[in-house]
Amino acid sequence: MSNNRHKSIGLTDDQVLSMYETMLLARKIDERMWLLNRAGKIPFVISCQGQEAAQIGAAFALDREHDYIAPYYRDLGVVIAFGMTAKELMLSAFAKAEDPNSGGRQMPSHFGQKKNRIITGSSPVTTQVPHAVGVALAAKMENKQIAAFTTLGEGSSNQGDFHEGLNFAGVHKLPVIVMVENNKYAISVPIEKQLAANVADRAQGYGIQGVTVDGNDPLAVYEVVKEARERAIDGQGPTLIEAITYRFTAHSSDDDDRHYRERSEVDEARKHDAIITFEAYLREAGLMDDEAKNDLHKKLDDIVNEATDYAENAAYAKPESALKYVYEE
Amino acid sequence: MSNNRHKSIGLTDDQVLSMYETMLLARKIDERMWLLNRAGKIPFVISCQGQEAAQIGAAFALDREHDYIAPYYRDLGVVIAFGMTAKELMLSAFAKAEDPNSGGRQMPSHFGQKKNRIITGSSPVTTQVPHAVGVALAAKMENKQIAAFTTLGEGSSNQGDFHEGLNFAGVHKLPVIVMVENNKYAISVPIEKQLAANVADRAQGYGIQGVTVDGNDPLAVYEVVKEARERAIDGQGPTLIEAITYRFTAHSSDDDDRHYRERSEVDEARKHDAIITFEAYLREAGLMDDEAKNDLHKKLDDIVNEATDYAENAAYAKPESALKYVYEE
């Protein structure tokens, strides 16, 4: 990477540092959750590891004060960038009452937070694509200069809702950006058994823009999402982005990936870990040195520790509170 | 059209004449059904008119002794080519007990006849696409040299089942041919409000072959389906064919198309009616003259008259027979 690439695409030094910090925070929260899970303290983890660069690159290209996002379960990086705090995420991991996503009702990584325009998500994959399209439709009806951004896995791009949502958006030229985080597996099923084409090739069938981008390169992702957003706001319609990534962890804490993929493949992928390569970029650009790195790690570790402690000690929702909010009260 | 085009693509004189005869029979049955509907004798008609050339061109390119078809409601031409008789079709129009499609249980044009490998169809559109894929999968598992052929409208190509079915077929390279009969309307909704691309452009997203063909030209359709079938049998996977047609009638006997399309548009389309243009081709090829034409019309009119009379006088299913065949008996 050239050491002033970020400037050439309009990002300040502070912004790239903030991107790195957000990526690293996501990674650290994720890692902590695995530890907590293995220690028997939280029942479930599903990871962002390996996909942070794509997530942060994309999120920083959006208007984080006004755009709406409909993230999928791996988008820890996206939701942090949109304002969800480590504490809030830990409250969710521990399923505590204060969890802003669901009050402990949903599994962790089922994001949702209205004040940050993070649309509530479910477990069935791909349902969020039509939702994002609906938000984009509403925004257009109300003449708002905003975009709706949604993500999903490449396996999930085979659901009918992907097709129906993108087609609707294409016909109505709606300001929606759909980013598929292609990490090459849908649980154990490798991409060759999921698709016989590139995800981005599907754009053509909806008359929309399709782009493939290196999901390990946050600046590259930033660029394509930035452009997609400009097109969206400009009335030129949706963009389908395929970010090529890799899933470093097992599918979730319930999965053992050794049954279906070689360790060597994972090791190879980890060499391209954006946490490492983007750090190297920042060093080359003169924005990071050992001291700054240590400070940053210390700062983030403190945040994660504090969040963990708080969440661990927080209260569960009362049993009967399960009865609340079925309908408007 | 050159007057020996049919020979150059491997069709004999008898075969093209048989194609014409089948097209004309489909048209005549269809027209008769409208008359019967307007006379209050049958409650419902949905038409093939304007799509016969695509249907017959395709059907004749298949192995009509072994291939399976999952037709949609306009495919009168396809099912006749696959062996359903005028009498059987009229029995269905009159909803009589002897109707082989459903014993009078379904509306007309909900085709199904096991002995002719016509897979039973329903009203919800596009569900037949995965079915055809399933048949192709089974055929492949059993090492049968057969193809599964299915059709639908362009509006229906926006359903999730289209995407899911084609993707499945693409991944497993199954011997299935999907022909979209693009007649430019889904009831009242014009194609611009249905898709922002050509239907055939969707093939790429499934890693399969996509072809657009003039659906008014039975020989052109024959050629692409023939080639698709060869590829299918050869293990090269599915083909998506978009046949450009036009719907001459209202959507169905319950529709009045004057609300949403100009008469001039319909008149213009009727000029390309394949019943006329293909007759002209046969005349130029020296295969048809006035006498032959009159004989053919007479022969087909007799068939339609006889079928109508038979069906009109046939019995309805007994009321209590509605209780039969919910489960195996």
Next chain:
Amino acid sequence: MPVMSYIQAVNTALKEEMQRDEKVFILGEDVGRKGGVFKATEGLFEEFGDQRVMDTPLAESAIAGVGIGAAMYGMRPVAEMQFADFIMPAVNQIISEAAKIRYRSNNDWDCPITIRAPYGGGVHGALYHSQSVEAIFANQPGLKIVMPSTPYDVKGLLKAAIRDNDPVLFFEHKRAYRLLKGEVPDEDYVLPIGKADVKREGTDITVITYGLCVHFALQAAEKLAEEGIDVHILDLRTVYPLDKEAIIEAAKKTGKVLLVTEDTKEGSVLSEVAAIISEHCLFDLDAPIQRLAGPDIPAMPFAPTMEKFFMVNPDKVEKAMRELAEF
């Protein structure tokens, strides 16, 4: 008071709500220029334009899903399923999403969508244009299911559905569209979702039903009245969640209960009505709880012989009422 048909009441309610609140918009197949295959949205495209009366691509999961997204944003979408039978591709969006959005977000988000669909038989619609589909959804907390029986109820309940801050399935009987006429006030009014309505007071037997069958019951009751049998008729109006108090009260009133639906029998929404009664007023009953319903076959056949065999009608209702009265 003006007299209008059931479908005019639908049309009027839609129009008035769109005039009242610009966040209300319609999306569905053929709802625009054509005005809907039953003309429920006639004239609205002309009045409100193609953005607020939007012809969508032929894809029900998107119609529901895009509507849900817009509702979460703050709009009030009214999605039309062309026939209730074609709601099936949208089940995931309705059950996994719309029904659970408020709950799963702990009240942070909500989903004020109305999904309208014509249901019911007796129109030569055959297997896939005649079904009653309410039982599929009438076990999903978070949803409300409204099935009005009169033009008056249609207007008041459709307005209530559109203003409701939760998802409402609004099923309209397609045979009622033009068959039923009734007085409908010009004024703006809403009727409460979740409340059943006594359509006839009586003392001898209780009929609990909804939709078109309410009229069959009313007709049959008139006949029985001549014989001195006095029928109490409760119209459920909302079939999910049920109005328990009203059901219990109606059952207790006469001690003899007939439940009527045109849906197939096993597992219909009436099963729950029977369960409520047998849980709460068993000792008030003087006769077993009777059910009159369609036969347990996949759907209504096309041929007139078999369609008639399937459909509930006033004669069948009358017969069942008389038998119960004589019990």
Next chain:
Amino acid sequence: MPVMSYIQAVNTALKEEMQRDEKVFILGEDVGRKGGVFKATEGLFEEFGDQRVMDTPLAESAIAGVGIGAAMYGMRPVAEMQFADFIMPAVNQIISEAAKIRYRSNNDWDCPITIRAPYGGGVHGALYHSQSVEAIFANQPGLKIVMPSTPYDVKGLLKAAIRDNDPVLFFEHKRAYRLLKGEVPDEDYVLPIGKADVKREGTDITVITYGLCVHFALQAAEKLAEEGIDVHILDLRTVYPLDKEAIIEAAKKTGKVLLVTEDTKEGSVLSEVAAIISEHCLFDLDAPIQRLAGPDIPAMPFAPTMEKFFMVNPDKVEKAMRELAEF
């Protein structure tokens, strides 16, 4: 007789049926190399290869629809939905297609597909990995819904489902998978679909239930036996269509009926059981028909406090039994 777990019984039945009939094949998400997320298909990929144990793209409507197509052709597909909660995108294929194929073709075509799915709660699965979904389908003639409670029943009923010439939904309780063990004969045997099974003979009260709740009821019954309360337990096994005769017999036997499900209450399959009883044996009852079920909330929450609040358990069953016995 060998003792095996509930999930081993699933695995054994699949394996034996695949050995017996080469038209049987499995399709679903992660069923191949991974052997299923619960290991139901473990070892089958190795034994039968990737054509007969097929990992599909992540698309439930295609899994069902392609299976249906293959079934119409003459194969015997066993489709897996990874969780019952994810069957929703396939509802159109199941209800509009599988359920109606024989009927709509007047017996010309049939659709011998089995659709397996793990359901049920108590596994920290939260809203979307805990649901009971049977009520959605238990109103669709043409479908059969089997929900076995023991390893023995699993083997016999899964084999019956695969050999059945009509579509069968086969719901397996995911918490039962490893929790429940029992004797399972080595031999090939099938159990009749559509027949309930008396799991305990008793004279004081009748409990009618299915799935994991059968065990809760059996445990509670043991406790009550010490107090001299003798509980009769009927396991529905097939929840659609219901075994009416067995239900009526069981209800009449004691005159006091408790229905138990872990599904939410309103509109569950127990409503129909209550309706059958109140239609056919009202005067044999000595107490109102009681129902113990989950609360009417969209689905089971994740937090242990709320999950426990939702779930039926032996204590809750015991309490309900005792109250009924004392009525």
